[in-house]
Amino acid sequence: MSYSGQPLKRLEDPRLLTGNGSFVDDIRLSDMLYACVLRSPYAHARIRSIDVAAARLLPGVVAVLTGGDLAGVLRDLPTRAMDLKLIVQIISPVVGVGGLFFGL
Numbered sequence: 472m473s474y475s476g477q478p479l480k481r482l483e484d485p486r487l488l489t490g491n492g493s494f495v496d497d498i499r500l501s502d503m504l505y506a507c508v509l510r511s512p513y514a515h516a517r518i519r520s521i522d523v524a525a526a527r528l529l530p531g532v533v534a535v536l537t538g539g540d541l542a543g544v545l546r547d548l549p550t551r552a553m554d555l556k557l558i559v560q561i562i563s564p565v566v567g568v569g570g571l572f573f574g575l
Contacts, residue, residue, distance in 0.1 A: 504533055 486492050523535040 483492075518538070521537050521539075523537060526532060526535045
């Protein structure tokens with residue numbers, strides 16, 4: 472029997488639809504911090520500078536990190552780019568340093 476195109480019974484639906492689901496945002500730990508990621512609105516751009524001074528002065532901000540701060544700390548992530556005739560694995564940097572390019 473082919474499963475392609477067949478409906479699958481989702482076991483999690485009753486729990487989610489009745490408000491009994493558990494989500495990452497429901498977790499509360501002491502001294503817990505939240506992270507925010509600002510993505511570039513440009514698919515291909517040169518990063519000339521990033522001024523984070525104002526962000527660091529905001530109340531409650533513990534740290535502001537840029538690609539320069541994280542260079543060499545985070546490994547690149549493998550991603551898959553799909554073309555109709557070809558599937559290619561691309562190694563993408565986690566953060567931009569000096570420039571950005573998203574696409575094939």
